[in-house]
Amino acid sequence: MLELHVRKTMMLHVFIVAASLLDILTTVLGAPEKSKISAKDASIPDDLSAEVNKFGVPRDTPIAFLDGIQAFNNLQPIEKCRVHHISRASWTGALIDLYQTSAESPLIFLLLQNLFRSQEISALKRTATEACKFQQEDWDSLLVYVAAFYDNFGNYFTYGMKKFVPRVSSSKLECLINSTAALAKQAGESASSLQSLWNKTKELIYQLGSRHQSLAFGPGGITTYFSSNCNASDATLVKDFMVSKNVEAWNSRVIKTFDTQTGQPKYEIRFASALATGKAVVVDELKLGVAIEYKGASFTFTRGDFKQLLVRVNQQLTQAKGCLASSLEKQMTDELIRSFRTGSVEAHKNASRFWVKNKNPVIESYIGFIETYQDPDGMRGSFEGWVAVVDKAKTAILTSLVNNAEKFLPLLPWPREFEKDKFLKPDFTDLTVITFGNGGPPAGTDAAINIPNYSEIRQNDGFKNVNLGNMIAATLSAKPLQYLSESDAKLLQSHRKLVFDTIVGLHELLGHGSGKMFHEFANGSFDFDISKLGSVGKFGPVKNWYKPGETFETKFGRLGSTLEECRAETVACYLGLFPQVLSIWGINRTAAEQHSYMLWLEYAIEGLEGLIQYTPETDSWGEAHDQGRFAMLRVMIESGVASVKSLTGADGKPDLLVSLDRKRIPTDGKKAMGEFLLGLNFYRSTGDVEGAKIFYDSYTSLKQPGNEEHIKWHKIVVERKKPRPLVVQPNTVIASDSPSACQTIKGAQQCFFEVHLKNYDGTAEGMIQSYLDRYTDTSLEKDLLDLANTDFKSFWI
Template sequence: MNLSYLLNIRKKLTRNLKKVNKYQKKQINKFTKKDQSIDDKYFQKDTKNVIIFLKEVQGINPLEYQAIIQFLLQANKLYKLDFLKIKTLITKKYIIITNKHKQINQQINKEQLQRIMSVKKPFISDKSPIMSVFCSQEFNQLSDKEKEYSYNFSKASWEGAKICYFQKSYEAPALFTILQLTHSGQSTEELRKSAVDAGVTEEEFTKFLYYSAGVFNNCGNFNSFGDDKFIPELSPASFQKILSSSHNYKQYKELIDSLYADIQPFIFGHEGRLSKIGYPPVEGSTGYYSGNLTKEEIEKLDDFLKVLNVDTLNTRLVKFGDKHYGVLVASVNRSKTTHYYLGEKIDLIYGDYSPLLRRVSYHLEQAIPFSANKNQEKMLIHYVNHFNNGDIEVHKDSQRVWVKDQGPIIETNIGFIETYLDPRQVRAEFEGFVAVVDKERSVKTNYFVSKAPEFLKKMPWPSDFEKDSFLKPDFTCLSVLSFGSSGTPLGINIPNYDDIRQEEGFKNVYLGNCITSPKELLFLDKEDIELKIKHFPAVIYHKVIFHELLGHGCGKLFYEGNYDAENIVNPLTNEKGIKKCYKPNDTWGSVFKNLSNPYEECRADSVALYFSTFKEAYEVLQPEQVQHWEEISIACFLEFVYQALIGLQFYNADDKKWGQAHINGRWVILQVLLEAGNGFVEIEKAKHPEDANKDWIKVKVDRSQVLTTGKEAMRKFLLKMQVYKSTADIEAATEMFGNYSKVNEKFLEIRKIVIDNKKPRRIELQGNVFKDFQGSISYKTYPETIEGVIQSYVERFPYFDKEVVDLWNEYRRVQKPSL
């Protein structure tokens, strides 16, 4: 597809132009050059975004015109004159494109055009299954004191979770406010009736409910797993009708209209940088960095923070103007100091999220009298001091105490923890959780912990590459009571601070009530599907336990002075002496940077898969499954191959990037297994066994080679991963991991089949903890319906939160990305 083709389109559109009045013709004829802009005031009245227009005219304009617009827009060759002509042909109205598209030198070929045309719009399906995460039985067994403790920590977690909206995207806090006001004004059924009376169809209203649930579930309009955008599956006009049908609309009309007018293009826009989390202003958008910042400016500001010895974890960055920047530090207390660095003015501003963190601190203070022991009391005090002052070192103190709080009935943690959401992976998303121990299962996991040193000896690397001593962590199986963040994991291994992990230890938790068995699987043979479903609980239990305890807990980092640099033999080269290592102020994350998360998740998963081939693993962890251990091992390999294949939907083919660290890691493991050869794992494009006209995927895992070819492939790969990690060999690790992360043309074709057959994601439904006027604390569950999900969030956040709007307005001018 070349420029001459585009010019032919231009001619065709011009020839077909009809019924244009004299004034319009006069204006159009002024523009003879393709790059002239339109400055006439007549055209400036309509400033809707191009993306929104495409959504509005869906089903009105012929597909060929929509494809033309999408192609020209993607190619940055959509000029205002073309758009005016197309708009006239379709709706007889005019639109001004607010952003000036720059020409790019590269030509978009036919395959790229087909990819643009074939992309499905990212909706939250109204067929999405509802997955309940309830904890009624466990909660009812708690003492009154334990219920008070869990209630206050739950409140702190959910109030803090509102921070996640600010971290997700520019529009997310305003979107939360709009949806919260809309749903909290009346019951869902009353809102449905009002919306239908206003002209909205029942189907449109249901799709609105699923979109709302998606926003609440993910703390924004980007999926927490994959970081991809989702948009409403209804028109902007119908969306507006539902908003105006709410009882709260009368009282908050001006606010709702103002917020919706501002963020509507970001709600419905899903092309280009609006479609994903990424560095501004070109790659994508994120709440961590204002839309006018560049990647180079972000790196410079982070270098400045290193000079000041200020941690990046709980910060955001904004650009106020030319050579004027702001570093926003999350804290209750507010202060501002101005610095000058390399010719730039930088304001260090404490007090980001202050109103929200004030509530977090308040509820944590309320929990202190109900602590089970002195460790919990000290931990809570550290939490409060950290949130008040924003000092990450104080949060590290809380984690030092936390790892000493062994075997509590109620397990908790809170803070800025995981960095997956940040494109730079140095800024952390807020999370807080409360969970109740599963005593029976925890006995098994703690027995496994006692045997961990024996498994460490079976690692593929020499003992010199293992930690000097294994700091036995606490490992508990829990049922989630409250998880306030943008998504609930299956297992957790924290703290993430390298110095604490190396010197003082860590904890592992397995969140058992977050797991549901699959009911339908694709692409595998019938026998493999039956085996995978049969052993799914055992596979996931093995996978999470080994991933968290040994995967994240094993391996030594070489620092100057903590290893014998002259005499250690490199097992990859058999040469004596290892010179590469971490410097005194280095951390795993600071050296491996963006590679650190996918690399570490891949390493932890690889440990789990490797040990699935050891009978001893089942004898210790799941003795009741020993007679089936070989079948479970096969099912483990099927699980990793299947998850890697399904994970292709998270690969961005245009940017050639993976949208999620865990999926990237699983894809790398799949490539290792394919590379092993011998026909061990084979994946090919095929025809559907029941429909010869439908493309399908044939997946084969040779069961007879799991304990031989599969085990040896994982052994060799794990050895490389650990040596590169231990020796801070970022160059070798980047080359190896980068090559395995690639998706070739064959798998791009397979990716299309995966996307065409992908199943809706689950929507999570958590219960709520309440305290009545008499001080009685109760736990409430909800119907496993979309209405139940909405009700759970309305009762969790029942009142309009003006401070969320005020916080959003505080940096609204600089945060807003350009369209």
């Protein structure tokens, strides 16, 4: 009887929360309205079309659970306190990713939260089955779509930048929305907001017109880093203007309008901050709200983007200050708060400098506008926040790699002058991730990070490498081996974790951590001596360098992301041939040759699988790492090491087989990979964008004659594509009404709220429940709706 009473009480609470949220949304949205998208553009499939099947989320998408319970339970109360508040800050800030993905993503998020909060999932399934004729595959398709949406914080995959849609017809989904609304009305609840959200989003959920299929500049795609009336030419003009003012774009978006009288284009460059522009405001020596003329256009810097969310982020960071371990952590947090409050990039750089100096902490965390993969211009960062516990035992191996790095750097194929003047030893830690708040958290060999991304800090102050150990473990088993012989597959599968560890370590520390960039400064000085550089093989003498105000990001734009990832991957591939390097992982000289073979096998199949991210119609790539890995496969093939054979698979369908000439890897393979790596580093060091593009396109642009076979491979790997795993993450929960978890700190007892870690099943239902539990504040959802409506017209296509 007690259990029945508790369940009834919980259901009543659910309906009360849903009712209050529905009332709020109804006030903002008003009555349901017909979408303003024309029938010509809508193309909503009533029955599933081939296009929907192509872009639908596969029902067999693997879903893993991120296990961090043991590491969390071993923490002291002050450490659990810190993990909780930074987790809450990270998850709140991650909602910004919705707005950085598509105009409709925040509204779809609200729709899904309301739909699945309206009743328990089992009851919702019963409604779908009985009232809307859902078959089991329809229901499974809906759940996996919702799980993918939550995992990516939007309706585009962050890995590959392609749109995804439900594999259930819009008529059935609409029936479920209406039936749920009808049940709410029967219970005396308002339901118009649920239907209004559906009416605003239903066309855009299923829209698969040519512009809606991927994230890119128009007319080939969509982006919300720029208003919908911007294209690549606008981005170039904005970039030139920002470079002229020595302003970086990390936390900004661009909105283009026109003067109503003169027709002059006007660009608002809006920085993310909790504070609005105000009068005569100066941030980082930049005056806001003042129009500046440049090349026939008007530019104005403003701030206040995502202010509702950043206010909440700072509230959590402020609470985290009460449970920090060191003065460096407090200084870092103060600068983070200042950055998010004012929009100052310089404050975030200062926070990053303190973070780099904070050696060997128990808890690692980083938060801000970090990775630029999603911006088609490659300059603006998506919001990301994470917190993790350091695994001291596994970190010992990575520390050994750091301590030997200065011995290994001279093995790289470029002259000493192309290496940093001094190697600044970073922390390199293996982490048990508790929270990774960002669309599509890293997985597999990508589950490691080298940060900060500010090039001048990396070169002058240092950086950190972090290996997301439990993220790799969670996703590795869901990453099947393809395109190998039975013997090669068996060999690689049995050693794959060690191969991954080697790749990740070398990629992050000696890949991203190596190489110098040549700069000229405003006072006319240089950080290099051109007379000592000489000629670098076939790439010739140095004729270019970074001028004052130029950075790697502003020079290379989106090309920079894939160029740098390819350089880091190639460093790992190249150094993986040296026994003294492999000994760090306990691989003796006898086993070194076989390990090198397996490492090259891994890169070869990942290069082939990477063709999934290539789009023949536009000769473009949707993912930076995969483009680079395919270039590496091309190097292997051209050196005579690798071959790809077309054949018929066991299922009777076209298949491919990758094989390597093991004996040629340490000779022809090493020489070719070294020459390729030298070129990548040369163009990065000198800032030679034109040379880099010609060089890189020769490996990755398939529109040129002679690539017909590669296009055939592309068709096969697309047909045999395996879905990328989704990851269900836990939630931290305050489990006491007052500070009751006590410990002695510096001779005095301090008490904190009891914090628990709530786990979920590695299923679509588990993913959905984790997000329902993660976001329960109805006022937050009102802020999300206000923010979505404010700029919808600027970004809606």
